Amino acid sequence: MLWVGWKKKIFNIFAIVGLSFLLSACKILVLQPEGLVAKAQRTLIITSFVLMLCIVIPVMIAIVVFAIKYHVSNKDREYLPEWSESYSIECFTWGVPILIITVLAILSGYFTYRYEPSKSLPILRADEKSLQIDAIALEWKWLFIYPEYGIATINEIYAPTGQQVFMQLTAESVMNAFWVPQLGTVIYAMPQMNAKLHLFSEKNGSFIGMPAHYSGEGFSGMGFKWYSVSRDAFENWVARVRQSSLKLDRSTYVALTRKSKRNSVLYFSGINKDLYYRVVNRCVLAGSKCNEDLMRLAAGKSLWGRICSVFDDGVNSE
């Protein structure tokens, strides 16, 4: 009786596993991109996969075929115990991998250059404006600041479809990485660093965002959503955020840096303009000196710093 029950259970498990396989087949996000960058990346992934298969599949077949064909039981096969060198074969074994690697290296260089995350995307005209979002990885949530709109959110991004998004990323304490698989390109959010990323969504939809670098106990709960919407819907959403009574100033930010797991979405209707700069330069707390100033001070005191100051762009110097 018990066994019958178990049999049913086991059958159910297999049925569920099988069925979900079929369902999950249509959820391979990296291969179903909705953004410009991710689409290029899919092309690159598939091209490199196929190129490599050209060499890997014949090798795999050869391993099996040689193992069977030259098995000791096939006595009539030719046997050359002393044969160990062949100039032409060695040219082939060094040549073919070099050839494939050359093609891949060119591909790699091209894509690395074209989709460099810190540069504006290649298809856009220079006059097209991008939407800026500053992301801060906290323990354990994402803070997204929209400096141009004076708003901020926790764990939620809205962006207009068809407009380039320019992101700056940093972390308060522990590093993390920002990943929206359907839009492409993971970039680290590192403390004291300001990493830049350009993304472009081509289609309306809600995309899952993942934390892609382990950051401690609450790491798994750092998932977020990226909503790619029409311009109107975006403006509506901005208006909705603006209704929030919360303001993101330095003291609210300090409260946010306290560790918390699985945060729900939160809106801030006002922001401190220089907050992101202060987070990167670690001078959010009143009275603390910003890293950039400290460095300039230190550079001014040393000969090496003074020599290197010829490379300063002059924008920030007093």
Place this chain on the structure above:
Amino acid sequence: MFGRLTDPTAGVLFALQNEPIVLFTVLILLGVTALVLAVLTFFGLWKTFWCNWITTVDHKRIGIMYVILALIMLIRGFADAIMMRVHQAMALGSEHAGYLSPDHYNQIFTAHGTIMIFFMATPFLFGFFNYVIPLQLGARDVAFPFLNNLGFWITCAGALLINISLGLGNFARVGWLAYPPLSELTGSPDTGVDYYLWSLQLSGIATTMGAINFIATIIKMRAPGMSMMKMPIFCWTALVTNILILAIYPVLAATFLLLASDRYLGMHFFTNDGSGNPMVYVNYIWMFGHPEVYVLILPAFGILSEVIPTFSSKRLFGYTSMVWATIVILILSFLVWVHHFFTMGGGVTVNTFFSVATMIIAVPTGVKIFNWLFTMYKGRIRFDLPMLWCLGMMFTFVGGGLAGVMLSLPAADWQFHNSLFLVAHFHHTIIGGVVFGYLAGFVYWFPKAFGLKLNRVLGLISFFGWFFGFYLSFFPLYILGLMGASRRLQYYMEPSWQPLFIVAMIGAFVIAIGILCMALQVLIVIWYGVKYKGNLPVQKNDPWGDTRTLEWSISSPPPAYNFANIPQVKTRDAYWNMKEEGYVRQTKNFTKIHMPSNTSAGFWTGMLSLVVGFGLVWHIWWLVIISFISAILVIILYSFFGDNSGYYLSAEYVQKTEDHFSACLESEGIRL
């Protein structure tokens, strides 16, 4: 007085009190240890154990001890792995969905990575170096026998320290490379990271000692006539591996010392404040970490280059190519570390340079695969167990290489980075390459060490368990990575991921069958050992047939002095050549042989360094000072006042031992 042990906030017994799994494991471990001690006492084996094993400087016995350590740690690391797979198969929806708390889960994946690399793979490869290199070179021991013994016991101390963290305090929750600032005091104030730092520091010191030893051995102790280009390929890969170790382990030691000074002395190398920079650590650790994967894989390549010619009854194809491929890998492995963080925003030039350097490494690796393939070509292949492991390795490893080349393209890596795709890739190369390769070596040299082969049926089950289990548990991870799953997730929100995690779990259980059969194989041999009361009978030299290198020209197990007469080498594949030229074994007129004397200094230094590590973890400063000074003193006393003049095995003893071997050969009808 007792540092943090008496500090209520340090949570000394927290895990034992709150995690039934930990309590259960610790009780079992204590039970097994007690049982082993009881058996040793009951059968009065303490003296044998002390004289023949603990204090031994014989490279063969030290090699066996290294492999035993590696196998025990393999089981520990695998237990961690299967716990993770079961947990992730359940962990849909919330932190409490699986059966492990985030704290425990994070400790487990850190321990899994650390143990598998530093306490499974590294001792395993030193086991091979120890056992095989002197025999292949035609030497009687390694260059520095005491250093060898010392290195083993310090490795052992590291392994013990990392396992003490199971019961006392906790282990790190930072991932196997412990990126700051998570691993700084701000991120991990308790004992976990300290256990990590000091156990790896001990293992690193021991590994460096081993590298010095083997470089000296290979350079200076080759048999007369064996020029570098006549060395067996395994010795070549071992030489290159040890050069790599010597270059990178000091980097690891320095990095860990800097991190430790942040944690212990309030310095600011990698902290967020005080002008520290965590990213510097990431660069340092990967300057160590990337060559380290070549440290693991090169010996596996060497093993394949020995096994495949033997079971194809044919010369290795392209010896010179193999040597150069190995050297090219040595050089290139230092130029690729940045590919571990293409996502740092390094810019076009940096990313492209490291991308191309990484891809170029695929060339010499590909050459090796082709060379094995052409070694099989027009050979007479036998499917003995070692050859099966090699075929499995070749077949699987090319797939891992494929994923590796895909990951080396920065623009593609930006989608794979730290996803389960990456996890699947490096397990593909490490299980498919390193583990399969090492197990091929294990099965291949086992009869040399013990005189009998491992059970074939169990071996077949073990091989197919590992082989299919691997594909079943890691192919779902490739897909999961493409579906957007990052690594190290304690739970996830996507229901569509769960079936794949379940398949991966089933795969882990299939691998478990493979490991179980391996354990049974070894148990059978232990039973055989018990039957002969530890004095294994001498068996014929060449159990596989058509072997090619010098270790197969002497009895199995080899006598303490290895070679009664140091052989004269004329060509590559020295033993094969000797057989062809109709070499006649000398059976009379032996001379006395000088042997190094045993010493307990290595054991005591090792145990004292364990105490140093323990004291550092728990901040018991007086203990640290006393044990550190004693450890140094033991070595000084041993060096200046110890009995290290060695002793002679008399000509009669050698004659008697060789007569035994002659009798064995005669009964088998072998002329040698």
